[in-house]
Amino acid sequence: MLSNKASWFSTTVMRAVVVNKFGGSEVLEIKRNVPIPKPKENEVLVKVAAVGVNPVDVYIRSGNYSKLPTLPYIPGNDVCGTVVHVGGDVKNYQEGDRVCSFRTSSGAYGEYTSICSKYLIKLPEDYDFVKGAAVGTPYLTAYRALIQKANFKPGQTILIHGASGGVGMAATQLAISKGMNVIGTAGTEEGMKMVRENGVKYVFNHREEGYASSVMSATGGQGVDGIIEMLSNVNLARDLDMLAPKGMVLVVGSRGSIEINPRAMMGRETNIQGVALGSSPDEDLREASLAVEVGLKQGWLNPVIGPKYSLNDVQQAHEDIIHNTGSKGKMVLII
Structure with missing residues (x-):
């Protein structure tokens, strides 16, 4: 169970983007009463700091993708933040760890998300959260x-x-x-x-x-x-x-x-x-994740950040990522 002692659990709801039907960017609705995810024993709960926006987020939202989520859903997978709860079966992470991921269980466009521990990438202690949001999928x-x-x-x-x-x-x-x-x-x-x-x-x-x-x-x-x-x-x-x-x-x-x-x-x-x-097998994803962690430690892995948006501007972010005239780094939502 989630501890009621921590200040971030003083409420059971959070602010998040919710999609109730597939369509244009107008279907991205910001809700303030979305239940905070309840992580499973093999998952962690992350307080989200920043989210990477990807073209695939737009394809899924529009309904033009081979694998579509069950409605309603919270978009996004590229996420960065701080671990605030650790499931009982999770061994390699603890509360306070700075992490990023390329795959969430509950969606990324919100204040909290649950993530299976095998899809986590541990960040250096002082690593910038905005850059961390640009690590996972790219x-x-x-x-x-x-x-x-x-x-x-x-x-x-x-x-x-x-x-x-x-x-x-x-x-x-x-x-x-x-x-x-x-x-x-x-x-x-x-x-x-x-x-x-x-x-x-x-x-x-x-x-x-x-x-x-x-x-x-x-x-x-x-x-x-x-x-x-x-x-x-x-x-x-x-x-x-x-x-x-x-x-x-x-x-x-x-x-x-x-x-x-x-x-x-x-x-x-x-x-x-x-x-x-x-479509990648879990063993390949783990190998790639370990290679990324090495790159973070060695310093050659250095994301270039492009346009930054607040959660309130999520509709504009979805328009811009598809209709931009030239890429200038990774697009990021600041939560």
């Missing part, structure tokens, strides 16, 4: 794509589309830490500058005609060994023409369909792989 997705799915090696050349966004920046930092050569793209001068400041020599604007030729020139005409693709419905056909022999496109994001010519894959025996964090 860095685990990057690890899933670059290491677990593709097994890219030091010295290989990787093109990262949307390198100024949350997942793109995570993939950039991870690839560089593993000794890979990174080429990045972004949609604005500000985004391109951000990517360069994170150690990428060759950065191109993917909104400009001819950027694919610039990528090929940067590789001496050989093409890239891998591509991290955030918007495959726009870029996939062009991606296939930029791959080196045996190269691979990792599809991290898509907002629709696209027609490709399979012959573009045949001569060089290239490959397309889908990446979905939600």
